[in-house]
Amino acid sequence: MKNTNLYTATELGKSLGISARTLRFYETKKLITPIRVGNRRIYNYKDSARMKLILRGKRIGFSLDEIKEFLDLYDADPSQIKQIKLLHERVKQRIDQLAQQKDDIKKTLNELNEIYQTTTEAINNTLIK
Amino acid sequence: MKNTNLYTATELGKSLGISARTLRFYETKKLITPIRVGNRRIYNYKDSARMKLILRGKRIGFSLDEIKEFLDLYDADPSQIKQIKLLHERVKQRIDQLAQQKDDIKKTLNELNEIYQTTTEAINNTLIK
């Protein structure tokens, strides 16, 4: 370990809970661009921070393409105004989506609970007989 | 219209809000087996009822494979005991899954709302300047 701030793909992957393959995949998608030493990838602190942002994006349900959009703006626009506005808008959309999903789940749970009760009764009846 | 209880694939599809392709697909998956007149598919009342069951299964989030499992037991077991028990179990699992999902969504919404607020403030600040 020459420098704790530098990681190989496997190392960074481990520290983030993802595979090295995922890191390479994100590279082909141009989400991250680690430097090379020879042909080996070396990730630094910034790469790690960027990956954490990416994973946060995934956690809250954005696709890699959407995440790339945010990052591209972030990279291109130092003032970050455009980036923030896009993020703002997409976050709003996602909130609405999830509210809808939540509602769908609620309805589905009602339907499922009904079925569950029906089957519970049916099973009890066969036991009594 | 010789008989209102008999449908062609397109007709049944329309009445169910799905495509004829979907009906054919379900047939290859052995979920339904309409009779043939010549080589044309003809769906009767029972097929229609079965399709409604299938669509209900989909609505509450079961895969076609799971639905097939239910239907196969239903077809094989006139007493329906096994079928009901399997359904009972799977419905329970699905309920747990959805409860988990609901929780995930709640957490995600919290995170999103935080981001939303941050971006809202950032945008307001740039406007004031």
Place this chain on the structure above:
DNA sequence: CTATAAGTTTACGTTAACGTCAAGTTAAAT
């Protein structure tokens, strides 16, 4: 100095539920 662990590229595989042609057959309408 060499065995081996680790990293690299390339490319096909996976999963679910259909969509979308293409090419041929048949039924119904004129």
Place this chain on the structure above:
DNA sequence: ATTTAACTTGACGTTAACGTAAACTTATAG
């Protein structure tokens, strides 16, 4: 008897996010 509308069977295409295997190259430990 045609034209045309509907239906049929293949069979490949789609989408997302990687997994996995093969065939090499390079570092590093001993």
